[in-house]
Amino acid sequence: MIGRVMIAALGMAAMTMPALAQQGLDEPFQKPFKEALAGKVVAYVPVAMNFDLTEGWYAGMKKELEPYGVKFEIRDPNWNTNAGAQAVTSLISEKPAVMVIHNPDVQTYAKLLQRAENEGIYVIQINMGSAYRSSAFVGANWIEIGERDTEAVVKACQGKSNKIAIVQGALSAAASAYTLKGVENVLAKHPDIKVVSSQAADWDAAKAKAITQTVLKQNPDLCGIVGFWDGMDIGTAAAVKEAGLTGKVFVATSGGGERKGACELVKSGAFDLNMSYDVPTQANDLSAMIKWLLSSGAKAGSVKGSAYTTLIPISKENADTACWNLSDLKK
Secondary structure, three states: OHHHHHHHHHHHHHHHHHHHHOOOOOOOOHHHHHHHHOOOEEEEEOOOOOOHHHHHHHHHHHHHHHHHOOEEEEOOOOOOHHHHHHHHHHHHHHOOOEEEEOOOOOOOOHHHHHHHHHOOOEEEEEOOOOOOOOOEEEEOOHHHHHHHHHHHHHHHOOOOOOEEEEEEOOOOOHHHHHHHHHHHHHHOOOOOOEEEEEEEOOOOHHHHHHHHHHHHHHOOOOOEEEEOOHHHHHHHHHHHHHOOOEOOEEEEEEEOOEOOOOHHHHHHOOOOEEEEOOHHHHHHHHHHHHHHHHHHOOOOOOOOEEEEOOOEEEOOOOOOOOOEOHHHHOO
16 A cells, blocks of 8 residues: 555656746846947948948848847048058047957057957957957958969960969958968969969959950960959959950959859859858857957966868859849848
């Protein structure tokens, strides 16, 4: 009899266990995370607004961070380096929680960014870094881009003249200097390739077009061009088209992967290869870095990290699906 009572009691206890197991457990970390972000100001200083990269980064960050109460301040120097330096200097005194900086070159902002972190402001550098290594860098591996674009051009030149041209960006910009190093790494393995021109177009499509026109007149048997940014290489491709050499001169470039600036131009034949660093992915990485830094409690400048972007090679094989639309990102 006692045994039956005990078994019955155990059975009743077992019946109550699922109800206890279904009770919620308070997650202790989400509240301080939300508090760490609410009301914080992120200051954004691109080289300029109104083009796919900088507009896309901003739209992506807003979409991810504004729901947490993060506020944004934009300072647009519109390609003026001195105006950019003044904007960064002014922001240091205003003390936003985070500054997202798109450097025009490796030196101009370097000491200012170090000063900002000494003042307790987290600094994240996007795509074009400075000589100062701040709390975080998010962006492309430019050396890899230079290598992969050049490898494609070298391959396309097999059995042809082996003459190639290089259209650089701004000589002092990290993106241009590092990409050039990647180009040199590959060319060192291919002494048969002859560089007939290597000039800086300063990220300007009109300059890129003028340079390429001259090169093609002097070298009508050119077999390939390595360009350093698709926004500039629109001019490069236009010169190739005007010379009637589209499809004969292999044009490799790189960019943020926006549909109009990348996939449509690859499909049209203007570009043969566009190495995309995919702006929406970079915007997500930026947002994740901001969330982590604000919620970490780490002192500004005490941690150093990088998030290099996985590259997407865009060619005619994947040009229908590999890109994103700026209008969609802004919704």
